[in-house]
Amino acid sequence: MENILKVPTMAELFAKGEQPEVLFWVGCAGSFDDRAKKITKAFVKILNKANVSFAVLGTEESCTGDPAKRAGNEFLFQMQAVTNIEVLNAYGIKKVVTACPHCFNTIKNEYPGLGGNYEVVHHTQFLKQLLEEGRISMQGGKLKGKKITYHDPCYLGRANDVYEAPRDLIKKLDAELVEMKNCRKKGLCCGAGGAQMFKEPEKGHKDINIERTEQALETEPEIIAAACPFCNTMMTDGVKNKEKETAVQVMDIAELIANAEDL
């Protein structure tokens, strides 16, 4: 029987006159996508275990506007942004953590110009910080010696120069980190960014996620680690396309840690 998750909302805490240490921005994928919800829960389990004071916006959260902006609908993006900023500012939010690099990038880089100024961290950065502060411990355990390759999400890596936090976490799990031929600054996109997630690709000779999955499978990993719900979907589809889903798992860094700790 799983432990019951403790997921306080900002509204509840606000009513009690409390302010959490950090707001967990769940994002649309993390809220609604069946696969991504597991990542959300894994991350919450770790937050609970580490006794992090956090809250979510719950029904007061709305799309950051990232896919609208990248699709060219600047108006819809800014409407989303200013309404979200009003909510965040009304609660006096100072720090935001999110498991989605797209939400991370948008809130961190594009909200300040519209009046939303927060310290924004990606969950891999946050987890690494928890580890450094001794608030979580990682033994590796089940993942010891497992071959893991890490896929850089564009909006975490190239877009924001976060390359090492996720890798440091994988190494802490005592797993064997193997790099793909395109990694870090040269990481190949999974094919979902720029609103591609929501449309069919243009005509070509291959889908981008298949190309990337092939690169990942070349390293003969047991696990493909991702740090973005959209990359996760694309890579999972790619692995299924290659009929490797029994041998290779696609997992988020938060799930790796939660699993290793038997949470």
Place this chain on the structure above:
Amino acid sequence: MQYIPNILFALVFIGAIAFFVKNVKRLARNIKLGKSIDVADNRPKRWNNMLRIAFGQTKMVVRPIPGLLHTIVYVGFIIINIEVLEIVIDGLFGTHRVFAPLGNLYDILIASFEVLAFLVIFAVAVFWIRRNIIKLKRFVKPEMKGWPKKDGNLILYIEMVLMLLFLTMNAADFKLQQLGAEHYVQAGSFPISGHIAFFLDGMGIPTLITIERTAWWLHILGILFFLNYLYYSKHLHILLAFPNTYFGKLGPKGSFKNNDAVTKEVKLMMDPSADPFAAPPEDAPVPEKFGASDVKDLSWLQLLNAYTCTECGRCTSECPANLTGKKLSPRKIMMDTRDRLEEVGKNIEANKSQFVDDGKQLLDDYITREELWACTSCNACVEACPVSIDPLSIIMDMRQFLVMEQSAAPSELNNMMGNIENNGAPWPFNQMDRLNWSQE
């Protein structure tokens, strides 16, 4: 009579410089057709970027082989310009090797020019082989057919010929110095041409002088021709890489600029005291066009980017869409922008400094919608560019035009945007169900 060569040289030199200045003015006028943007911020960081990326070639050497070869040609270009200065002074005043009194330093200079010239010939030969024999993928993409291919090779031929003329000139000079010819001062050290001078063995002083003078003239005429060729070729990067890296984007690559015109609209919509029925005042300016459908809708920096592009194709070779066979090529976005800008520039010249609508635009006539919609905004092209060009920003501005001015998004994207508008998520889920995961 003895001044005729000097007068001739002065005329040619002034003519070449004047023609070059004329083209620089055209270039500046075309770039200024772009919208203004603020780049006065953060000067130290900008200088640093220019020094690192353009002077220091830091992004060229990400790919070691072309990086090293390019560095040779680049250093050659910078250093050998000292020699060009001497040639110009000699040409104007009838002196010969006017810097010769520098003594040992002069020997070192000439020797290093020679070594560089030799290395440049080697590098250029390898470049030619990569383009024409090995046919590296990025040099044979569809946008590289015709003039771009010729242009690339022509530049290599010119550089090769210039270096060979330089060495021939020195070899003849070396022989003339050995023979004690009048006017040929004993100066310079010739580590390369000294070795090839045996070709000239047994020739008399008059023949050698003819060879030396011919090589000298062809060399400087070639350089002046090359200077003026720049504007018509992809080779402008040797000048524009410097301003382009200075003005290039600062801050995180994932940060896309917010459209201020839209912010104004949004603020108005959110303002409870704004009168929803208010008619705009009669003298109100025409509302700004959203996004870009032609070059004049882009910023001057994006236009400078287009002129700076030297069509190396590193962007395209890293583009996930291009790698998987889609039509999108970030290099083509830059080439199209430049071609259209040139067309607009010529239109302005032909119509007394006034652009007359030619029924064409950058969108559709140059860049197709299929290309624009294939982009994943992954920033691989931006990261790959050795001179800080940002093709992604043009793609995003053009998408903005398609969606906000023409409502011409692919229907699946319209569904996605409709969902965001109605229920705050790209999928049709109720916002009230957003926390359901915590109970599942």
